[in-house]
Amino acid sequence: MLFLITCDYESFGVRGDTFQVVELIDENGTDYTFVVNQGKPYFSLQEVALDIASSLSVPPEEIELEEI
Structure with missing residues (x-):
């Protein structure tokens, strides 16, 4: 599972x-960060x-996200 930390x-x-x-961070504590162009915001x-x-x-x- 992945947990959403920020979306700013x-x-x-x-x-x-x-x-x-x-x-994002997973249950093992691995941090994932990605940048999205302003033309396609989430x-x-x-x-x-x-x-x-x-x-x-x-x-x-297969992708589970939870906001923390």
């Missing part, structure tokens, strides 16, 4: 482009889970 917007780079930063845990499943090439039902 941050500015990066010289131009100050805004991106959505998603930080609005729900389900959307995050679907993208993770797609990236890992696993069925979406």
